[in-house]
Amino acid sequence: MSKTPFSEGITAGRLASAQIAENFGDLHPRLDDHEALVAADRCYFCHDAPCMTACPTDIDIPLFIRQIATGTPEAAARTILSQNILGGMCARVCPTETLCEEVCVREVAEGKPVEIGRLQRFATDTLMDSGVHPFERDAPTGKRVAVVGAGPAGLSAAHRLAMYGHDVTLYDARAKAGGLNEFGIAAYKSVDSFATREVDWLMQIGGITLETGKRLGGGLSLDQLKADFDAVFLGIGLGGVNALGVDGEDKDGIEAAVDFIADLRQSDDLTTLPIGRDVVVIGGGMTAVDAAVQAKLLGALNVSLVYRRGRDRMNASAFEQDLAASKGVRIVTNASPKAVIGNGTVREIEFEYTDDDLNPTGQVIRLQADQVFKAIGQTLEGEGLPALERGKIAVDGTGRSSVDGVWAGGDCATGGDDLTVTAVAEGRDAAEDIHAALSV
Amino acid sequence: MANLESDFVGIKSPNPFWLASAPPTDKEYNVRRAFEAGWGGVVWKTLGAEGPPVVNVNGPRYGAIFGADRRLLGLNNIELITDRPLEVNLEEMLRVKRDYPDHALIASVMVPCEEDEWKRILPMIAETGCDGFELNFGCPHGMAERGMGSAVGQVPEYIEMVARWCKEATDLPVIVKLTPNITNVLYPAEAALKGGADAVSLINTINSITSVDLDMMSPEPMIDGKGTHGGYCGPAVKPIAMNMVAEIARNPATARLPISGIGGITTWRDAAEFMALGAGNVQVCTAAMTYGFKIVQEMISGLSQWMDEKGYESTADFVGMATPNVTDWQYLNLNHVTKAVINQDDCIKCGRCYAACEDTSHQAIAMSEDRTFTVKDDECVACNLCVNVCPVEGCITMRTLEAGEMDERTGQPVAPDYGNWTTHPNNPSAQAAE
Numbered sequence: 001m002s003k004t005p006f007s008e009g010i011t012a013g014r015l016a017s018a019q020i021a022e023n024f025g026d027l028h029p030r031l032d033d034h035e036a037l038v039a040a041d042r043c044y045f046c047h048d049a050p051c052m053t054a055c056p057t058d059i060d061i062p063l064f065i066r067q068i069a070t071g072t073p074e075a076a077a078r079t080i081l082s083q084n085i086l087g088g089m090c091a092r093v094c095p096t097e098t099l100c101e102e103v104c105v106r107e108v109a110e111g112k113p114v115e116i117g118r119l120q121r122f123a124t125d126t127l128m129d130s131g132v133h134p135f136e137r138d139a140p141t142g143k144r145v146a147v148v149g150a151g152p153a154g155l156s157a158a159h160r161l162a163m164y165g166h167d168v169t170l171y172d173a174r175a176k177a178g179g180l181n182e183f184g185i186a187a188y189k190s191v192d193s194f195a196t197r198e199v200d201w202l203m204q205i206g207g208i209t210l211e212t213g214k215r216l217g218g219g220l221s222l223d224q225l226k227a228d229f230d231a232v233f234l235g236i237g238l239g240g241v242n243a244l245g246v247d248g249e250d251k252d253g254i255e256a257a258v259d260f261i262a263d264l265r266q267s268d269d270l271t272t273l274p275i276g277r278d279v280v281v282i283g284g285g286m287t288a289v290d291a292a293v294q295a296k297l298l299g300a301l302n303v304s305l306v307y308r309r310g311r312d313r314m315n316a317s318a319f320e321q322d323l324a325a326s327k328g329v330r331i332v333t334n335a336s337p338k339a340v341i342g343n344g345t346v347r348e349i350e351f352e353y354t355d356d357d358l359n360p361t362g363q364v365i366r367l368q369a370d371q372v373f374k375a376i377g378q379t380l381e382g383e384g385l386p387a388l389e390r391g392k393i394a395v396d397g398t399g400r401s402s403v404d405g406v407w408a409g410g411d412c413a414t415g416g417d418d419l420t421v422t423a424v425a426e427g428r429d430a431a432e433d434i435h436a437a438l439s440v
Numbered sequence: 441m442a443n444l445e446s447d448f449v450g451i452k453s454p455n456p457f458w459l460a461s462a463p464p465t466d467k468e469y470n471v472r473r474a475f476e477a478g479w480g481g482v483v484w485k486t487l488g489a490e491g492p493p494v495v496n497v498n499g500p501r502y503g504a505i506f507g508a509d510r511r512l513l514g515l516n517n518i519e520l521i522t523d524r525p526l527e528v529n530l531e532e533m534l535r536v537k538r539d540y541p542d543h544a545l546i547a548s549v550m551v552p553c554e555e556d557e558w559k560r561i562l563p564m565i566a567e568t569g570c571d572g573f574e575l576n577f578g579c580p581h582g583m584a585e586r587g588m589g590s591a592v593g594q595v596p597e598y599i600e601m602v603a604r605w606c607k608e609a610t611d612l613p614v615i616v617k618l619t620p621n622i623t624n625v626l627y628p629a630e631a632a633l634k635g636g637a638d639a640v641s642l643i644n645t646i647n648s649i650t651s652v653d654l655d656m657m658s659p660e661p662m663i664d665g666k667g668t669h670g671g672y673c674g675p676a677v678k679p680i681a682m683n684m685v686a687e688i689a690r691n692p693a694t695a696r697l698p699i700s701g702i703g704g705i706t707t708w709r710d711a712a713e714f715m716a717l718g719a720g721n722v723q724v725c726t727a728a729m730t731y732g733f734k735i736v737q738e739m740i741s742g743l744s745q746w747m748d749e750k751g752y753e754s755t756a757d758f759v760g761m762a763t764p765n766v767t768d769w770q771y772l773n774l775n776h777v778t779k780a781v782i783n784q785d786d787c788i789k790c791g792r793c794y795a796a797c798e799d800t801s802h803q804a805i806a807m808s809e810d811r812t813f814t815v816k817d818d819e820c821v822a823c824n825l826c827v828n829v830c831p832v833e834g835c836i837t838m839r840t841l842e843a844g845e846m847d848e849r850t851g852q853p854v855a856p857d858y859g860n861w862t863t864h865p866n867n868p869s870a871q872a873a874e
Binding site (some may be wrong): 034037038041044045046047048049050105106108109 | 508509510788789790791792794795807811831832
């Protein structure tokens with residue numbers, strides 16, 4: 001019996017496979033050669049360019065765009081990757097509209113920035129498609145470094161350390177490396193198994209041993225790692241999911257948005273992935289948007305994204321909000337969850353309108369829901385960690401934690417925003433500091 | 441509405457826009473369509489002597505350089521004169537001129553440097569009813585090696601000699617087309633005048649190699665692994681052509697010699713600029729080859745609008761108006777002092793002015809922490825480079841200092857009077873004269 005978007009409950013197969021394939025196609029397809037030349041030509045090659053300053057990994061953007069413009073995208077890729085080894089993924093997932101492209105002088109002047117992200121993808125894809133890994137590993141140093149967590153921070157740190165000749169053991173709790181690149185972002189930003197391919201490409205540097213299924217408190221302890229290795233880098237991300245803290249939260253049909261996205265990303269056939277008819281996503285960040293949009297693309301009839309403050313306070317960028325709206329997601333703002341209603345399974349969810357300071361108004365609404373995704377933030381999990389600060393591992397500017405010989409970076413550590421590109425920068429910088437420490 | 445009708449050395453055309461002798465004018469089919477599209481005149485693709493026509497290469501004839509978005513900026517060609525039999529061309533010219541009596545039809549001609557050759561062919565061509573002749577002394581490739589084209593144009597004595605033969609052979613106007621591949625365009629222009637030519641047209645194409653295939657290590661366009669210098673044309677050559685037009689127009693000996701301006705004319709504005717420098721009309725090729733015949737509509741509407749705005753009733757009203765303002769460097773007013781001014785409201789903070797000035801000029805632009813760029817008047821020599829590299833038109837301008845105002849760079853007040861190098865105290869000649 002075939003299903004449709006009108007079918008009640010949480011069910012698979014709402015859309016035909018052809019429609020699913022179209023819905024989950026590349027959000028921003030790679031520029032073709034001529035498009036890249038035209039886009040590159042718009043760059044003014046600014047002096048001390050604002051885009052470079054805005055990039056957490058300090059990529060020399062004017063230089064790589066000029067290299068594209070002069071017909072050497074491979075050289076452009078080297079410029080990018082020498083600063084950001086995950087430049088390919090960052091080209092896909094970076095919120096460029098709040099980073100490099102936001103400060104592009106052409107954005108300021110005419111509201112149309114140079115398409116830095118898409119140009120970066122053009123360059124990195126060109127190089128990676130040729131199968132070239134542009135870096136060589138130095139002679140082995142005999143030093144051993146444990147990197148815990150094979151997400152953006154860990155991969156970045158591992159690559160840089162391996163490049164310097166250190167032997168890296170890269171641990172991850174999941175069965176595959178990649179972290180949020182592999183499990184945590186919308187599928188249409190990383191089509192054709194790009195995250196997996198990028199990890200394989202990165203590992204070509206050599207000197208990195210991947211061990212999966214191991215986590216701190218699950219086969220690993222920080223004390224043991226410190227004893228076994230010359231240095232330890234923690235890039236373990238935020239494994240816990242914040243609870244709504246309302247009555248009825250344990251009812252069926254309520255799950256973490258990150259789990260939904262992970263299941264979706266690992267699915268071989270999205271027509272077999274169940275989705276509700278009436279889906280409510282609670283939260284206002286990138287994860288909330290990724291969950292809401294993909295729920296819609298899977299064939300949910302109604303998808304509401306509900307955020308407790310106004311749109312300008314949402315962590316999701318304006319671009320992401322517009323994307324959600326364009327896909328048919330209804331964005332409800334200034335509404336805080338109060339109760340989950342249903343008999344064992346969620347049927348409705350009740351919200352109270354709240355102002356931007358979260359003061360209740362006494363006005364209550366109910367949204368029909370057969371599936372609810374929680375996306376109100378994640379928390380650090382683990383025991384025996386270095387000292388924390390505001391719920392994250394406290395680190396200094398080079399990633400050093402309170403424990404001697406232990407560095408940390410990415411979402412699990414204090415520092416910059418919880419972005420892929422920031423994690424890459426922190427992993428890289430910690431690796432540089434580890435290398436310096438091991439070279440004494 | 442302005443009257444665009446043109447009378448160039450007695451040759452009348454509905455507007456001053458002619459198609460230059462080139463592939464677009466090689467046959468009846470093209471020329472009829474050109475006239476229908478609005479072109480005022482056509483210089484037919486160069487005719488050669490009777491007998492078997494020349495042959496062209498069977499590989500690429502053109503090479504190009506591009507700007508953004510593959511906008512064609514310069515074109516070079518290695519095509520020769522018409523490769524169709526003379527009689528075929530003459531039959532077609534006859535039919536076209538009969539059907540378009542009000543349009544200008546000029547015959548471009550190139551035969552060997554022998555008196556009887558020229559004197560035989562011109563009357564034959566005149567039977568088509570054409571309005572005049574253009575002597576092709578400019579083609580820089582293929583024909584030059586055979587003693588024709590630019591091989592003639594590079595020897596003023598030959599120009600004078602052939603022009604004289606031609607004037608003896610016909611009553612129709614004779615225009616001498618000049619090559620730019622010379623050291624001083626005044627010599628060939630004066631030779632044409634001495635030979636009795638009614639006008640000169642310029643420029644023909646410039647010797648050029650547009651690019652090199654770095655795999656084959658061969659110039660482009662490449663024929664079986666080899667290339668040869670072609671003739672360069674298109675927007676890139678316009679500045680060179682305009683200078684040569686102006687040199688002839690302001691030279692006392694040739695000042696009254698009519699000029700048909702050629703070289704990268706792409707828009708009505710280009711045409712107006714050539715004519716302001718002294719060209720009585722203009723000829724176009726590359727722009728038509730790039731965009732098709734329709735561009736003449738923009739040229740007509742644009743020139744009309746501009747003439748109306750300026751109050752010019754006919755093209756003769758503004759031809760040569762800029763010529764008196766073309767002078768030699770030594771006569772420029774050294775007491776005219778300007779300073780760059782950056783409009784902060786328009787500035788998009790790209791910093792290109794800063795990089796250009798700091799790295800390559802006079803360190804006269806300051807950059808603040810918040811990327812505010814300002815001109816240091818005590819360093820600014822008014823070179824204009826910042827204006828030219830600024831991506832925002834009108835953002836940086838040059839302010840003229842008032843007489844008496846302090847020039848902070850020199851520490852001297854601006855002199856009120858005109859003063860040039862000929863009288864400047866640093867000029868040894870000027871001092872010697874005292």
